[in-house]
Structures are given as C-alpha cells and as structure tokens.
Amino acid sequence: MNAFKPGFFIVVISCLLFTAVQAQTKKPEFNVIAFYTGKNDKAHVSFVHEANKWFSKIAEANKFRYDSTSNWSNLNPVFLSKYQVVLFLDTRPEDPEQRRAFEQYMKNGGAWMGFHFSAFALKDSAYPQNWDWYHNVFLGSGQYGSNTWRPTSAVLKVEDAKHPVTKKLPATFKSSPNEWYRWSNDLRKNPDIKILLAIDSSSFPLGTGPKAYEIWHEGYYPVVWSNTRYRMIYFNMGHNDMDYEHPPHNKELSFSFANETQNQLILNSLLWLGPAKK
Template identity: 30%
Template sequence: MRLYFLCSLLLITIINCMPAAAQQGGVGLRFKVLALAEPGGHHIAYSKAARVWLDKLAADSGLAVDYIQNTDKIDDNFLQAYQLFIQLDYPPYAWKDKAVQAFEKYISTGRGGWIGFHHATLLGEFDGYPMWQWFWQFMGGIRFTNYIADFAAGKVVVEDAKHPVMKGLPASFVIEKDEWYTYDKSPRPNVHVIASVDESSYTPPSDKKMGDHPVIWTNEHYPARNIYIFMGHSPELFNNADYTRLFRNAIFWAAGQ
C-alpha cells in the first residue's frame, strides 16, 4: 500500500511539472522554444499575433514556448534549456553583454537552432549603440540602409524549392503588406539564399530597390541551423497560409526535427 501511494505521488508530481503544451491532447514534449520579442513599438501587433499562433502550434505539436521581452535572463545556463531560439522583431543591439556572449556561443557551437524575423537585420548604429560585428557577419555582412515606410505588397520568389523550409509552398507567393528593407549590398555572396522578392511586383511601386534582393536565407558557415525571414511586420501575415506554412516549416527544420 505504501509503495502504491509513493508511486501515485511520483506520477502526480511528474504530470504537474510537465509544460502545459505537452499535456494538451496527450502530445508528448518534443522540444523547447525561446521567443524573444520587443515589449512595445510598432512591431508589437505582429509579436502578439505570433504568440497566439505559436501557442496553438505548441498545443497541437507538443512544443513548449517561453517568451521574454529583453535579454536580461540570457546566459549560457539559460539557453541550455532550449532547442530553438526565435528572434521575433527584436533588433541586434542593446543586448546585455552576457546575452551577446551566450548567443554567439549558442550559434557557433550548434547548441540549438535560430529563426530571425524582420527587425533582426536592423544592422547599423542605432539609439547610440554600435553595430554588433559578430551578428553583422552572421547575417551575411549587410547594413540596413532604408525601407518602404508606407508599405507595399510584394511577390516572394522561391530560389531553393528543395530546402525543407519550402516544403508545400508554391514557386512564388504574395506578401500583402511589409516594409521591405534595403541593405548596402546583397548578402548572397556570404549566405545561401532560399527566396528573394521581385521588386518589380511592389504594389504600389517604390523606388527603394536593391536589384538582387534576398528575403529568406541561411548562413551555412555556422553549426547551428539558422534561417532569416525578412517578412514580419504586419499581424495580417498570420492570415496568409503560405507564410504560416513557411514559419512552421522553419521551426521544425531549425530545431532539427
């Protein structure tokens, strides 16, 4: 009787310690995700919509997603718990020193995967902070120069249809609203480009163009599976089936699933 009681108590303790996402629908925990997003600003609507979508994916697929709004907690020990780091519209500056060191190690040693969206390529000198040179190299050696402030629709053209993040996507798809950053040069010589935007498709037309304009790429010079996806400004993106398929594919690929 005593053994039965002890076993029951142990089982209850294990269940209570399981992440909520892993308890729903009997789905076992597959991996843990850390999502970093700004607490305010004009990208907050996207980040809020992303959280709703991620929480549903987590419940359906056995993931556990933790959210943070600054880099205060990030260090080596903190990152060890996560198989995937998602940088949701959080810029590559104003990080705490220990977070910078831990992130660089996380990527450089392949401890986990990374997905960066939109604001992750806001590379330059902003708000009094110098450019993070390591991150500049990680993103292909590019510097932010301009953007379409009044937004435009654009056609994304897939260049590597065989890459796992493009599974189930058409040869091209339309993003109805985004800012379309431009950089001082194309990252193509330093990264593997997966998709680019057709600048002639901008609606309304814009003179803010690069010529060769990658918008989805991975840097294969780093051990960690990594992918940058430029599109990530409007919450309406989560009504776009092609975008959510891309996001879902990226999560499982970057996490090595």
C-alpha cells in the same frame, strides 16, 4: 437481457481518461523560446502580439513547446540550455554578456529564427552596427540600407525549391504586407549564405511612398535566408501595416499571420530547425 455492469463502464472511462492525460502530457520534441521587446514601433508591437498568439496556437499540434519572454537577461547559458530554438521577434540583445551567450549558444549547435527588425543596424541610430559577428558573419547582411514605404504585399520567388523550408511552396506567392529592407552587403557574394526567397520582379514598383526613394522599381532583394555555418534562418517579414494618420490612430490594417502560404513557410522553417530532424 444483459444486466448493467457499472464496473465495465468505469474501466472504459478510466482508460479513455488515461489516454487523454497521456496525450496532454506527452513530452514535446523540442522547446522554443521567443525574445521580444515590444515597446517601440506600433507595427512591430502588433507583430509581436500576433506572433506570440500564432506560435502558441500551433505548438501542440506540431509537437513543440513555445515560451516567450521580454526579459533579455534570460539570454544566458543556463536559461538557454532548456531550449533548442531561439526566436528574436523584434529586436536584438544589447548587453555584451547576452550577446556572448547567444553567440556561444549558436556556435554550440543551437538554432535561431529572426524576424524583420531583429537584423536592423545603422550607424548613429538607437541600434548601431556595433556587433560585427551578428550582422556581418552570422546574418551576413551588414547594415540596414533603406526600406520601402508604405507596408505593401510583394510577390516572393522561391530561390531554392529543394530546401526543406520551401517544400510544397509554390514557385511564387504573394506575401502579407510588409516594410521591406535593403542591406549594405550583397548576400549573393557570401558563400556561407543560402538565399531561400527573394522579391520577384513582378512586385515592382514596390511601395507607395510618399517619398520617391521609398518606392523600389528594380533590384535584387533577398527576404529569407540561412547561413550554412549555423542552424538559423532570417525572415524580413514582421512589420504590420498601421493607420498612423487617421483616428483612431494605430489601427491595424494588416496581419503577418493572415497568409497561409507564408505561415507554412514559417512552420516549415521551425520544424527544420527543431532537433528531431538534425
């Protein structure tokens, strides 16, 4: 019978621990920073909390690092130099210096992913259309036009099945509930814009009201698109359904990241924006 050799087991355990440490300390392929405000509409706040949890959860398995901040003063060249992808989860920068820093970051090859309200702009509102480059050139959408209400699911149609973002997605799929936006500009007329997903006509009527104009019965509505002049993608999704009317008020009725197909679309987009494939 072989004698017990403790030295052998010490070596084996040391090797296993070293391998585990290596796996945990392996440098990510790219770094992501998400900016958010998270103070206004409860539906947007709900989405922000949900997004931060979801991106943090999937980061290590997909070889990226995820950080988030509500300090918009971090939107400066020194801070941004640490990150390859920037996310706007709910709003946009308002300070002129922050806006210039973001525009320069994008023109220098940075990447961006935006959700829902980050594209909102409306004259004489708290978020006026006073940033022409961002809304008309970068996003291409112009001002907010109108929205559906209540937040409801829609059948989304893939408009470009060959794009890396839409790979392995079905031709149509049902989204998580959302408040859908209409824009002042027709994105189909902009040669720089690549529309990736739009609302399928089978979704109509879309919305439940109570106001008649909050229910859409026809029309063409892009919901995910990219600007081919930049490394960017915008998602109109990002507004959870909330129970504002009944106690306990502000109860969450839906979650944006409770949809596997939609999640795959977002993950595909983030990995496409990551520098490893550029």
